Structures are given as C-alpha cells and as structure tokens.
Amino acid sequence: MKNYFIISDIHGQYKAFEQLLSYWDEKDTLVLLGDLIDRGPRSYEVVQKVMDLKRKYGEQVVFCKGNHEAMLLDFLENPGQKHAFYYKYGGRETMASFLKYLPVEVSELDPIEQAQVVKEKFAEELDFLNNGKLYEIAGNLLLTHAGFDSSFATVDETDDENFLWIRQHYKNENKTPYINVFGHTPLQHIHDCNDVWISEDQKYIGIDGGCYFTGQLNGIVLSEDGQIVHIYAVTSDKTENYDI
Template sequence: MKNYFIISDIHGQYKAFEKLLKYWNQKDSLVLLGDLIDRGPQSFEVVQKVMDLKKQYGEQVIFCKGNHEAMLLDFLENPGQKYAFYYKYGGRETMASFLKYLPAEVSELEPIEQAKVVKEEFAEELDFLNNGKLYEIAGNLLLTHAGFDSTFATVDETQDENFIWIRQHYKNENKTPYINVFGHTPLQHIHDCNDIWISKDQKYIGIDGGCYFTGQLNGIVLSEEGQIIHMYAVTSDKTEHYNN
C-alpha cells in the first residue's frame, strides 16, 4: 500500500517547510498542493527546494499548482496590468526573494522592468511552476490546491481555474468517489483553528494552517485508500519570530 505525505500553502516559509520535511519518510510520495510562494520571505528558496526534491526523487514528488503560482505567472506575462493586484497579495515578497539572486542594480529598476529580468533569468523555475498539475488522483484521494466543483459528481466537469481558485466547495456533499484533500482556504475560516479539518463524512480534508499569517504549516500522511497514518504541524517562521 502506498502512502502520501501532503503539504500545502507554504507561502515562502522556508524554515517551516524544512522542519516539516524532517517527518517525511522517503518511502512515501511527497505531495505539494501549491502556493509555494508569496507573502513569506523565502519564496525563491522554497521553489528551489521543491525542484531539487523533484530532481532527486522524480515521480515520487508531486507538485500541484496553486493560485499564487498562477498570479506570479500572470504578472510576469503582463506586469503593467497585473502589478497592483499581484503586489497587494504577496507578490512583493516573492519578487524580493528572486531579486536577491540577481545583480544589485536590478533592484533599482521599476517593478515592471524587474519583471522582465526575472522572467528571463529564472525561466527554469517559472517553467517548473507553470507545469504544476491542476490535480492528482492517487487511489481514493483527489489532491487539489483549492478543491473542485462539488456541484458535479465527476471531477471532469470542473473548470481548470476552479482547481486553484474555488472557495467553499466543501460545504456541498462530495459526490465523487474520492476523498478531496485541499489547501487554499485557511482552516481558521473552516473551523476557527489551524489544525487539519476532516469533514464528518470524511470525504473532505482541509490542510491549510494559514502559516503566512502567524499560523502553522500542516502535513498529513494518508494511505492511497484514505486512511490517516499521521498528522503533523510545525510553527510558521512568522510565529516563531513573534515569540522570540
């Protein structure tokens, strides 16, 4: 039987990600449900780490794209139009983390000019983010960043953007045969705490601990049949900073 260690919404919290990875048994598949970037201080380092793990472990590492990856890619395609929106929702920190690895003079440029340089210099990283999966079906599990259109009984009828953007899908009955594991919606909004949430019928599992706003980073190990093997939580970098 195969197990999956699932993490979501790291949001540039590299130290928390490293702490959580210590619990990963390399016999299990590692699944990252998007939003590696934005808001936190080390988005570039998180992306690099995931790419390194993918190179090392191949198909054993699964990366699904989140809405923040989509926002970065949209911004870099059309920085003039998307600049205000992207920077409002955490893009400023991501750009700063990428710019650290470029000559100092790039930091002096206007954001739109910086976007052109980042797009050119980090083509490999951006290609990796762009090629993230919209969802993964693993045994009885449907692994998504945001969720799926739960008004339908099959996953096929969900429009692509809903896999990365949908909200409150978990309020409807999950009529698919799968258990949907998702991030995107901070757990505070689902059940007023940062701990992993499991619906009464056990067909939905929410894991976004809201680490970017002084919450925690969660990890869950599930068998492909949907049995919970372990649940982990580490303090976000931000909370640790406030506590010291």
C-alpha cells in the first residue's frame, strides 16, 4: 500500500523544512500543501529545494498551491495596487529572499520596479508556483492547502479560490468519501496547540503547526486508505523564526 508524507505551510523556514525532510522515506510520495513562501527569511531557497526534488523524483513529489503563492503571483501582475497588501502579509521577506540573488542595485529600486525584475529573472520559479495543483486525490485522501467547500458532497463543486483560502470548513460534516488533509489554518486556532489535529470522525486532519510564528513544522505519513503511519514535528532554529 502506498504512503504519503505530507507537509504544509513552510513559510520560508528552510532549516525546519530540511530537518523534516530527513524523515522522508523516498519510497513514499512527498506532498507539499502550499505556502512554501512569505513571512520566513528563506522563501527562495524553499522554492528551489522543492523544484530540485520535483526534478529528481518526478511524480513522487506533489506540490499543491497555497494562498501565499497566489498572493505573490497577484502582486507581480499588479504591483502598484497589490504591494501594500502583499508586503503586510509576509511578501516583504519573500522579495528580500529573491532579491539576494540579483545584482545589488536592484535592491535600491522601488517595489514596483523590483516586481518587474523578479518577474523577468525568476520566470521558471514563478511558473512552477503558478502550476501547483489546487488539490490532489490519493486513494481515500483529499489533499488541499486550505480545504474545500464542505457544504457540498462532491469536491468538484468547490470554487478554485476555496481550495486556497477557505476557513472553518472542518466545522461542517465532511460528506465526501475522502479524508481531507489540510494546512492554512494554524492549529492553535483549531485546538489551542501546534500538534496535528484529527477530527472525532477522522474525516479531517489539520497539519499547519504555524511554523512562521511558533517554529513548529509538522509532517504526517498516511497510507492511501487514511491510516496514520507516523507524525513528525520539528522546531526551527531561533534565527529562522519570524516574529509577527
């Protein structure tokens, strides 16, 4: 039976990500549920790492897009209108992370000019983020960044935006045949701690340990029929933590 190693909401915490990856059995499919970027200091390196893994392991690595990837792409398409919003929610750190790999004079440009340069110079990375999946169905698992519209019994009735942005969907009965594994909502908001949360009926599993503000990054290994094989949690180095 196939197993899935699932991680979400890395938010530029590269050291924690690397540490968690050390537990990955490469026979298992690695699934990243979005929000690779923003808030933490090393978003560019996290993106590069995921792209390298995808190149090396192909279908063994699955990347689902998160709302922060969508925010970055929206900002770069319309920096004049979007830069204040994006920078408020962690984009400043992502831009700084990308700009480190460009000539120093780019850092002296204004945010709108910088956005144009990043769009040109990092086209491959941005294309990778843009092409992330909205969700993945794997056996009995529905793998999403934020969740799905749980007022419906079928996944295909969910609007695309809800896979990236929905909140509190887990408070409704999951009428689909799948176990929904999701990130996006820090677990502190679900059950007042950072550890993986499993609903009473075991149809929802929340995994976002709030790495960018608590320093905890969770990983869960599930079989394709939804059995928990292992749960991992790592704490990022203090210098990696982002103080909101």
